[in-house]
Amino acid sequence: MFDQAWPDVSLEELFTINTDGVAPNAAPHTEFHHHSLPAWDVSGGPSVEKGLTIESNKTRITKSCVLVSKLNPRKPRVSVVETVPEGEHHCASTEFVCLEPKSEEPLNFWGHLFSNKSFSENLDRIAIGSTNSHKRFSPKALLSQKIELPPEPERKLIARILDTLDTQIQKTEALIAKLEKVKEGLLHDLLTRGIDDSGRLRPSPEQAPELYKESPLGLIPREWDTATLADLSIENGKYGSGESAASYDANLPRYVRITDITSSGQLDPFSKASIAWGQAEPYMLQPGDLLFARSGATVGKTYLYDPGDGPCAHAGYVIKFRIEKSVASPKYVFLWTQGEDYWNWIGKTLRQGAQPNINASEYGEHLLKLPPAQEQYLISSMYATHVSKIRSERSVMEKAKELKAALMDDLLTGRVRVTPLLDKAQATTPA
Numbered sequence: 027m028f029d030q031a032w033p034d035v036s037l038e039e040l041f042t043i044n045t046d047g048v049a050p051n052a053a054p055h056t057e058f059h060h061h062s063l064p065a066w067d068v069s070g071g072p073s074v075e076k077g078l079t080i081e082s083n084k085t086r087i088t089k090s091c092v093l094v095s096k097l098n099p100r101k102p103r104v105s106v107v108e109t110v111p112e113g114e115h116h117c118a119s120t121e122f123v124c125l126e127p128k129s130e131e132p133l134n135f136w137g138h139l140f141s142n143k144s145f146s147e148n149l150d151r152i153a154i155g156s157t158n159s160h161k162r163f164s165p166k167a168l169l170s171q172k173i174e175l176p177p178e179p180e181r182k183l184i185a186r187i188l189d190t191l192d193t194q195i196q197k198t199e200a201l202i203a204k205l206e207k208v209k210e211g212l213l214h215d216l217l218t219r220g221i222d223d224s225g226r227l228r229p230s231p232e233q234a235p236e237l238y239k240e241s242p243l244g245l246i247p248r249e250w251d252t253a254t255l256a257d258l259s260i261e262n263g264k265y266g267s268g269e270s271a272a273s274y275d276a277n278l279p280r281y282v283r284i285t286d287i288t289s290s291g292q293l294d295p296f297s298k299a300s301i302a303w304g305q306a307e308p309y310m311l312q313p314g315d316l317l318f319a320r321s322g323a324t325v326g327k328t329y330l331y332d333p334g335d336g337p338c339a340h341a342g343y344v345i346k347f348r349i350e351k352s353v354a355s356p357k358y359v360f361l362w363t364q365g366e367d368y369w370n371w372i373g374k375t376l377r378q379g380a381q382p383n384i385n386a387s388e389y390g391e392h393l394l395k396l397p398p399a400q401e402q403y404l405i406s407s408m409y410a411t412h413v414s415k416i417r418s419e420r421s422v423m424e425k426a427k428e429l430k431a432a433l434m435d436d437l438l439t440g441r442v443r444v445t446p447l448l449d450k451a452q453a454t455t456p457a
Contacts, residue, residue, distance in 0.1 A: 031174075031440075032174035032175055032176050032177075032440055033174070033175055034172050034173070034174060034175075035172065035173060035174075035175040036169070036170065036171070036172050037125075037168065037169050037170070037171050037172075037173070038169040038170065039128075040127060040128055040129075040131070040175075041092075041125040041126060041127055041128065041169065042125075042126050042128060043123060043124060043125060043126075043165050043169065044085060044086075044087070044089070044091060044124040044125075044126050045085070045124075046085065046086040046088070047083045047084070047085065047086065048083065048084055048085070048086035048117050049082075049083050049084075050075075050077035050080035050084060050115075050117055051077050051078050051079075051080055051081065052077070053077040053115075054076065054077050054078035055076060055077065055078070056076070056077045056115055057074055057075070057076060057077075057115065058074070058075055058076075058077055058080060058115045058116065058117050059072040059073075059074055059114060059115065059116045059117070060072050060073050060074070060075045060080055060084070060117055060118075060119075061087070061093055061105055061107075061116065061117065061118035061119060061122060062118075062119045062121075063095060063097065063103060063119060063121055063122075066095070066103045066105060067103075070105070071105060072105070072116070080117070082120075083120070084117035084118055084119060084120065085117060085118040085119075085120060085122065085124050086116075086117055087107055087110060087116035087117060087118055087124060088110055088116070089110065089126050090107060090108055090109060090110070090126070090127065090133060091107050091124050091125055091126045091127075091133075092104065092105070092106055092107070092124075092125045092127075092133055092136045092137055092140060093105040093106075093107065093118055093122040093123070093124055093125075094122060094123045094125060094140050094168065095121055095122055095123075096121055096122070096123055096153075096162040096163055096164075096165070096168075097121050097160070097161075097162055098153075098159050098160070098161055098162075099146050099149035099150045099153050099161065099163055100146060100147070100150045100161075101146075102140065102141045102142075102145075102146040102149075103122075104137050104140045104141045105122075105137070106133045106134055106136070106137040107133075108133060108134075123165045123168050125168075131181075132178070132181050132182045132185045134185040134188075134189055135181040135182065135184055135185035137185075138184070138185060138188045138434060138438065139173065139438050141434075142434045142435065142438050143431070143434075143435065144435065144438075144439065145171075145173075145438075148171060149163050149167075149168070149171070152167045174439070174440060176440065180443075180444055180445070183444045184437045184438065184444060187433065187437065187444070188430060188433065188434060188437070191426055191429065191430040191433065192430070194426050195423055195426045195427060195430065198419055198422055198423040198426065199423060201419055202416060202419050202420060202423065205412070205415060205416045205419065206416065208412070209409075209412055209413065209416065212408075212409065212412055213361070213364060213365055213409060214365065214366060215227050216361075216405045216408060216409055217361070217362060217365040217366075217367065217395065217405075218246075218395075219247065220247050220250065220397050220401055220405060221401055221404045221405055221408065225404065228247055231245050241395070242393060243367065243393060243394075243395055246395050247397070249397065249398055249401070250395055250396060250397050250398075251395075251396045252393055252394065252395060252396060253353075253354070253393070253394065253396045254390060254391055254392060254393055254394075255347055255359070255389055255390050255391070255392045255394065256347075256390035256391065257353070258347075258349055258350055258353050258354040258359060258396075259347040259348055259349060259350060259390070260348045260349075260350050261346060261347065261348035262347060262386075262390050263345050263346070263347060263385075263386025263387065263389055263390045264309075264345065264346045264347075264348075264386075265342060265344075265345060265346075265386060266282075266309050266339070266340035266341045266342050266343070266344045266345070266346065267281075267301065267305060267306065267308070267309045267339060267340070267341055267342060268341075268342040269281075269301055269302075269305045269341075271283065271299030271300065271301060271341070272299060272300050272301065272302075273299065273300065274298035274299055274300050275300040276336075278300035278301065278302060278303065278306075279300065279301055279303065279306040279310065279336075279337040279338055279339045280293075280298060280299070280300060280301075280335065280336060280337065280338045280339075281299040281300055281301040281306070281338075281339060281340075281341055282311070282317060282329065282338050282339065282340045282341060282344060283299065283341040283343070283344065284319040284320070284321065284322050284324045284325075284327075284341070284343045284344055285297060285322075285324060286298070286299075287317065287319050287324055287327045287328065287329045287344075288327070289327060291327070291328055291329055291330065291360065291363075291364060292329065293329060293335055301339050305339075306337075306339035307339075309339040309340050309346075310337065310338070310339050311331040311337075311338045311339065311340060311346070312331065312348065313331060313333060313356075314331070314348055314349045314350075314351055314356045315330070315331040315346050315347070315348050315349075315356075316328060316329075316330050316331075316346070316347045316348075316349055316356060316359060316360055316363075317329045317330075317331070317340055317344050317345070317346055318344070318345045318346075318347070318363075318384075318389050319343065319344060320343055320344065320345050320383055320384055320385065320386070320389070321343050321381045321382065321383035321384075322343065322381055322382065322383075323382075325372070325376060325382050325383060325384060326363075326368075326369065326372040326376070326384070328360060328363040328364075330356055330357065330360035345386045345389055347389070347390070354396065354399075354402065355399065355402040355403055355406055357402075357403075357406040357410075358397070358402035358403070358405055358406050359394070361405065361406055361409055362394045362395070367394070367395075368392070368394070371392055372384070375388055375392075
């Protein structure tokens, strides 16, 4: 029953364009659901704003519709407005084409279709502009687009399948956001309270003041001490090579520059340079080496050498401290450099100027809280476990996005049909 080919249909047979204008600032105290490009880029939907904050005329939305951005169609921005509840006020930027269906339609299907790569590529071909980021297509050109239209039962089922994947992606994104927030609090607690003999976070000073003592860095657990970075190092603040970098060659050591160290304490995979073996030899990194960016926009950022990154040597504006493993865990010291106390110290120590900087001796004088060795390892391990969970969830999310992208292309082009599912549903439905 569902095996016929999909007919070619022009969008103007199915939709009309809403051009009803509204000036929200004429109703300054009224709340509007404002569908703007900045709001879409943040949340994928509208922001709620008072009319007085919304400048220029907008498109008034009073019915179910699909909003398709005219600007830079290579980056599809599509919103589905299923309903407009009574008493709510919706408006859209005139950068959106507001498509209202001529008859009842599964709008989520159209949301997916207009977001699909092949459709956005078609729009990009008809868009006009001096640069890619400022290309626009006309509403009339959008209506003239033809698509192969599945029957309504297939449209509904395709939308349901893709909606299910969207729900999974959204739930995973929400979980990642929650885990990221927990991570911030966990890092602070681990670096100020640590882990007690039971393997749990130690009670706070407010809960158990007897477990803490005064130190140059304020209250610390009684078992802890303080030490400078130089106290913990075999090589105290060694400057890197001043050689110029060459384009990356996997057969040569990677040349680690200040611009290669990211805010997450890893090396930027997209920014790589090499240095000759002879020039690199005095500056080669070993396990336990902790690098500090000493100047420029990245000053203060740190990187703990990971042998998995391959042979590396450090550049001149990068300072190396080789942590003495019998005294401190390099992972703990690196973790300390991600915390609030370290970054407060950076803010106080940094010399401003054309090139903000901190020198090696200043880094060496930096004072940090030092738990007993075993507790350092436990702190690093607990934090690493949490970070690993975030990475795992990100991997799940990326796989779901890849699956959705592949399914969108297959289902929306008819390359893979959902007719077997529809036939099965019909066969199991009582007459």
